[in-house]
Amino acid sequence: MSLKEDQIERYSRQIILPRVGGKGQEKLLGGKVLIIGAGGLGSPCALYLASAGIGTIGIVDSDKVELNNLQRQIVHDTNTVGVAKVESAKQRLNAINPDVKVKALNMRLTSKNITDVIKEYDIVVDGSDNFPTRYLVNDACVLEKKPLSHGGIFRFDGQAITILPGKSACYRCLFPEPPPPGFVPSCQEAGILGAVAGAIGVIQANEVLKYILNIGDLLAGKLLVFNALDSSFRQVKVPKDPKCPICGEKPTVTKLIDYEQFCSIKKKKEE
Amino acid sequence: MSDIKIDQILDLKGVPCPMNFVKTKLKLESMQAGKILEVLLDDGEPIKNVTASTKEEGHEILKVEEKNGYWNLIVRKSR
Numbered sequence: 001m002s003l004k005e006d007q008i009e010r011y012s013r014q015i016i017l018p019r020v021g022g023k024g025q026e027k028l029l030g031g032k033v034l035i036i037g038a039g040g041l042g043s044p045c046a047l048y049l050a051s052a053g054i055g056t057i058g059i060v061d062s063d064k065v066e067l068n069n070l071q072r073q074i075v076h077d078t079n080t081v082g083v084a085k086v087e088s089a090k091q092r093l094n095a096i097n098p099d100v101k102v103k104a105l106n107m108r109l110t111s112k113n114i115t116d117v118i119k120e121y122d123i124v125v126d127g128s129d130n131f132p133t134r135y136l137v138n139d140a141c142v143l144e145k146k147p148l149s150h151g152g153i154f155r156f157d158g159q160a161i162t163i164l165p166g167k168s169a170c171y172r173c174l175f176p177e178p179p180p181p182g183f184v185p186s187c188q189e190a191g192i193l194g195a196v197a198g199a200i201g202v203i204q205a206n207e208v209l210k211y212i213l214n215i216g217d218l219l220a221g222k223l224l225v226f227n228a229l230d231s232s233f234r235q236v237k238v239p240k241d242p243k244c245p246i247c248g249e250k251p252t253v254t255k256l257i258d259y260e261q262f263c264s265i266k267k268k269k270e271e
Numbered sequence: 272m273s274d275i276k277i278d279q280i281l282d283l284k285g286v287p288c289p290m291n292f293v294k295t296k297l298k299l300e301s302m303q304a305g306k307i308l309e310v311l312l313d314d315g316e317p318i319k320n321v322t323a324s325t326k327e328e329g330h331e332i333l334k335v336e337e338k339n340g341y342w343n344l345i346v347r348k349s350r
């Protein structure tokens with residue numbers, strides 16, 4: 001593969017960078033990234049990855065764009081309200097960069113289909129907004145040894161960690177089991193500042209770019225915690241837990257689990 | 272210094288910053304270590320910036336010379 005004239009121009013500001021160059025750009029163009037959720041985290045992440053020239057971007061989501069999404073889900077716009085999120089995202093990403101092959105996966109991930117979906121990608125970005133998907137994605141990535149960027153947001157707080165299965169802590173090393181349904185705040189309470197989602201989604205895009213370029217240090221074994229109110233970032237070391245239910249020495253989770261959706265409000269609407 | 276053997280020539284007259292450096296960098300990436308590249312650059316910012324950036328990337332600047340209104344930058348690719 002060699003860069004075409006318009007690609008040299010489009011990517012010139014990152015080709016200039018030490019440790020990127022034309023070879024790095026070719027790696028990005030050959031990269032395959034799966035983004036789970038075209039929402040608050042997936043939107044900014046997808047925009048930056050498409051702009052950077054990631055050659056193949058898969059996006060999974062089963063929802064349609066709603067007006068209340070637009071405050072933070074910046075890959076969509078007023079004209080795509082009512083359209084499937086993955087189609088809306090695909091239109092926008094193709095408009096930004098025709099080099100990118102966008103695979104719109106309008107589906108709900110389950111224990112039955114997730115392994116096949118993640119198989120063909122180099123790295124997975126979890127931008128999901130619920131515990132069942134978060135645990136399903138973590139477990140599937142650990143079992144398939146697929147690198148995973150986790151991001152989470154709540155009100156004014158955000159967090160991100162990168163999981164290199166077998167090498168660094170997984171999501172269950174941090175939180176072994178999903179919280180019981182009654183413990184989780186209702187969706188109504190779970191307000192979010194759009195810029196917080198933006199900050200974390202962009203951190204996730206940055207992790208993906210470094211992984212594919214093989215430069216810098218990933219957030220592997222390190223949880224990045226962002227607080228928007230005091231604009232603070234801090235890193236918390238997260239060692240691999242030998243007692244982790246999935247990546248520990250004696251795993252108790254050996255196959256994928258479909259946890260129940262906790263949020264009754266959302267569930268009612270989807271059914 | 273007049274007997275330097277030039278392996279490749281890149282004419283970047285009229286190419287503005289930073290595209291002139293991007294093209295120089297891509298050309299050097301495609302060459303083997305030790306090979307010599309001659310780059311033709313405009314006066315002013317182009318010759319200044321491309322020379323500095325190429326040096327920063329670790330390549331050896333062999334010669335910077337003005338020639339009828341433009342500049343010749345001669346670089347040995349490192350590594």
Ligand SMILES: [Zn+2]
Nearest residue numbers: 170173244247
């Ligand atoms: Zn674990």
